[in-house]
Amino acid sequence: MRRWLGMAETVLANHSDRLNAINIFPVPDGDTGTNLYLTARAAAQAAAAADSQDLGIVVGAAGQAAMEEARGNSGTLFAVFLDAFAVPLAGQSRLSGPLLAESLHRCRIRAWSALSEPVEGTMLSVLAAAADAAASASEAADAGEAPHSNAILIRTIDAVIDAAVGAVVETEGQLPTLHDARVVDAGGVGLLLVLGALRAAVIGEGLGDQIFDRLHGYAVQDPHIHAQQPPxxxxxxxxTITLSPLDAAGLRHRLDELGESVIMSPLGPLDEDSGCVRWRVHVHVRDPEAALAEIRNVGEPEKIAFTELHSDHAH
Known part of the structure; x- marks a missing residue:
């Protein structure tokens, strides 16, 4: 798991420019690659520092750190992915096909529920395809084959990669914005790279270069598509804010009215004494002060960050 997240950080750093170049959904701000890389860096550092052989503890630490430092839509969803991925791994010392399938299934549920308006043709579609493929592959054990064998793990990971590649290719036809620009979804490619890093960590083979030939707009010589989009x-x-689940639901509703791309995901479990949970909040708004006022109406926010939604901003 530590090797996986270290590889994910490296591969996202290497691909950040091309991911930025095709980032036009939900807004053409050209920062998906940067956001994923910075979020993965926080996750990899936390995993490296986690002194445990329990996979759930290592990935859980990575997920919590990623959530605290998440950048943008893609980074926030990646943090949700890691946080959910860790749960079935609690108490486990090795990954298996069935565990991978269970983790991806939980990731799918958490990621789709974190968004107020989940959209097909994005990272969510790629995650759904990967989860379905993992479930099918991990269940298809031959007679006499142990379900937690390395052979089934490898078969499951290969099925996940094949399904993820196909889902990324399909994103171009699922969103009009991507179809018109003839590019695939940047967040979907980012998740494919993360899954490819997992394959490399487990079996020593990452994604072949030929895979990227199938992704429209992703070649190095292709232009930065977001620069051609309306600003x-x-x-x-x-x-980050601490709220009861009821107050969090109310805040989500108000943010939905004020803006778009609302993501709210819990940071850790419910505190039984207070009945509250820490939440990571993400929203795109035209009037940030109005949104911040709504947030402050229900609690005291921490780690407040504003980023202008245009392609030449610097983090």
């Missing part, structure tokens, strides 16, 4: 308007607001 994005508004601000990305992110913060």
């Amino acid at each position: 994005a308007e508004g601000v990305e607001l992110m913060c």
Whole structure:
């Protein structure tokens, strides 16, 4: 798991420019690669520091760190992915096909529920395809084959990669914005790279270069597509806040009315004494002060960050 997240950080760093170049959904701000890399870096550092042989503890530490430092839509969803991925691994010292399938299934549920308006043709579609493929492959054991064998793990990972590649290719036809620009979804490619890093960590073989030939707009010589799009308007607001589940649901509703791309995901379990949970909040708004006022109406936000939604901003 530590090797996986270290490889994910490296591969996202190497591909960040091309991911930025095709980032036009949900807004053409050209920062998906940067956001994923910075979030993965926080995760990899936390995993490296986790002194345990329990996979759930290692990946859980990575997920919590990623959530605290998440950048943008893609980074936030990647953090949700890691946080959910860790749960079935609690108490386990090795990964198996069935465990991978269970983790991806939990990731799928958490990621889709974190978004107020989940959209096909994004990272969510790639995750759904990967989860379905893992479930089918891990269940298809031959007679006499142990379900937790290395052979089934390798078969499951290969099925996940094949399904993820196909789902990334399909994103171009699922969103009009991507179809018109003739590119695949940047977040979907980012998740494919993360899954490819997992394959490399487990069996020593990553994604072949031929895979990228199938992804429209992803070649090095292709232009930065987002530069040709209408300029994005508004601000990305992110913060952390401690609320009861009921207050969190109310805040999500109000943010849905004020903006778009609302993501709210819990940071850790419910505190039984207070009845509250820490939440990571993400929203795109035209009036950030109004959104911040709504947040402050229900609690005291921490780690408030504003980022202008245009392609030449610097983090």
